[in-house]
Amino acid sequence: MTSFPSDFWWGCATSSHQVEGGTDNDWTDWERRPGAIADGTRSGDAARWWSGAAETDLERAASWGHTATRLSVEWSRLEPEPGRFDEAAFERYAKLLEHAGALGLSRLLTINHFTLPRWVARRGAWLWDDIVAAIGRFAEACAKRLGTSVERWATINEPSLVALLGYAEALWPPGHRDPRTFGPALANMLRAHVSMTRAIKAPCPNASVGLVLNMPCFDPSRDLLIDRGLAWLQDHAVSGVVLRALESGRLWPPVGLGTRIEGLQTSYDWLGLNYYGRYAVRFSPRAYEMAFGAHVQTPTSKCGETDWGQPHPQGLTRGLRRLAPLGVPLLVTENGIQTEDDAVRTAYLRSHVAAVRDALAEGIDVRGYFHWSLVDNFEWAEGWRPRFGLLALDRATGERTPRATAEVYAQICRNHGE
Numbered sequence: 001m002t003s004f005p006s007d008f009w010w011g012c013a014t015s016s017h018q019v020e021g022g023t024d025n026d027w028t029d030w031e032r033r034p035g036a037i038a039d040g041t042r043s044g045d046a047a048r049w050w051s052g053a054a055e056t057d058l059e060r061a062a063s064w065g066h067t068a069t070r071l072s073v074e075w076s077r078l079e080p081e082p083g084r085f086d087e088a089a090f091e092r093y094a095k096l097l098e099h100a101g102a103l104g105l106s107r108l109l110t111i112n113h114f115t116l117p118r119w120v121a122r123r124g125a126w127l128w129d130d131i132v133a134a135i136g137r138f139a140e141a142c143a144k145r146l147g148t149s150v151e152r153w154a155t156i157n158e159p160s161l162v163a164l165l166g167y168a169e170a171l172w173p174p175g176h177r178d179p180r181t182f183g184p185a186l187a188n189m190l191r192a193h194v195s196m197t198r199a200i201k202a203p204c205p206n207a208s209v210g211l212v213l214n215m216p217c218f219d220p221s222r223d224l225l226i227d228r229g230l231a232w233l234q235d236h237a238v239s240g241v242v243l244r245a246l247e248s249g250r251l252w253p254p255v256g257l258g259t260r261i262e263g264l265q266t267s268y269d270w271l272g273l274n275y276y277g278r279y280a281v282r283f284s285p286r287a288y289e290m291a292f293g294a295h296v297q298t299p300t301s302k303c304g305e306t307d308w309g310q311p312h313p314q315g316l317t318r319g320l321r322r323l324a325p326l327g328v329p330l331l332v333t334e335n336g337i338q339t340e341d342d343a344v345r346t347a348y349l350r351s352h353v354a355a356v357r358d359a360l361a362e363g364i365d366v367r368g369y370f371h372w373s374l375v376d377n378f379e380w381a382e383g384w385r386p387r388f389g390l391l392a393l394d395r396a397t398g399e400r401t402p403r404a405t406a407e408v409y410a411q412i413c414r415n416h417g418e
């Protein structure tokens with residue numbers, strides 16, 4: 001049986017807003033809109049990472065045999081006004097990253113995980129063309145100050161999801177319900193990815209920089225041309241369009257008409273795959289908001305309006321297989337399930353780790369696996385209801401209780417995936 005390489009990264013992923021809570025950013029404002037968050041909650045101070053809980057959570061992770069951690073920085077804390085960097089906030093992240101290093105955790109740092117400072121949101125968010133230069137300057141500031149404590153950088157998390165939910169479906173900020181804005185927003189994110197990669201490599205020429213993609217499986221629910229076509233279309237909007245752009249260095253419909261993005265083809269040293277599940281797509285005249293492709297898989301992992309799909313570990317192997325021809329190392333940058341039932345979570349974890357092993361057996365260069373997530377956190381438009389953490393969080397007291405999956409994952413980490 002293929003085994004995992006001894007230097008394979010095992011860890012958990014988090015993102016700043018979800019564990020640190022709201023600040024001077026677009027999501028803080030979005031959370032105040034009536035009806036924007038399904039359960040009416042707000043991020044608040046979230047899992048209290050900014051006030052010190054980050055360190056103790058990472059100490060726990062290290063004690064469980066994790067060898068890496070994926071976390072993100074909050075742009076609105078670090079650059080509260082254009083061009084003014086908050087050195088004390090940088091120092092807070094520098095200390096946290098150093099602490100992680102001292103615990104023996106390799107560090108993957110995401111620069112943009114969904115949130116934008118208010119001053120960027122006011123100028124048009126991802127539709128503001130100067131965001132490309134602005135986020136490049138921010139990335140350079142991060143690299144200069146944090147570069148010695150980061151092993152891998154991710155520029156942007158899940159660009160196509162942000163473009164879809166924020167610009168076409170009005171479910172996330174900035175709240176546009178205009179499919180025509182999907183392409184321009186996504187195009188700016190890909191341009192921004194290039195500008196950020198360059199900016200990081202200016203002070204840190206050996207930095208390893210990547211982009212994180214979410215790639216669910218979209219399968220036709222029946223063997224009918226209409227279902228096959230719709231599954232293809234949905235896959236194209238979420239995954240295909242970005243993959244083609246990365247491969248060819250050009251934007252294709254619906255994002256562009258072959259427009260070249262200088263430097264895109266060589267802008268990534270690795271790619272991250274976020275994977276949760278599979279959708280069975282079936283034509284339905286009522287599903288106009290999903291381009292008439294309803295999701296009908298059973299069982300499925302749904303909470304409120306958000307459906308993470310049917311647990312389908314083979315889909316993770318498929319996703320890795322699909323990314324492999326791009327010719328760079330791959331990391332599973334997120335994988336997990338929202339549930340209160342730890343038997344379900346544990347089975348999910350084991351089967352998905354096995355799916356990564358299958359990919360390795362095929363010779364695919366996978367370098368790490370990050371469980372989503374270390375601690376229960378603020379799940380965007382669904383609020384606090386979905387529970388993804390290895391640590392259950394009591395929001396009132398801040399108290400953490402390890403779930404059974406934490407020990408199962410600890411065994412996997414300590415035994416190199418066995």
Ligand code: IFM
Nearest residue numbers: 015018158274334372379
């Ligand atoms: O919580 C999110 C994360 O921020 C991005 N990927 C999916 C996770 C679960 O929905």
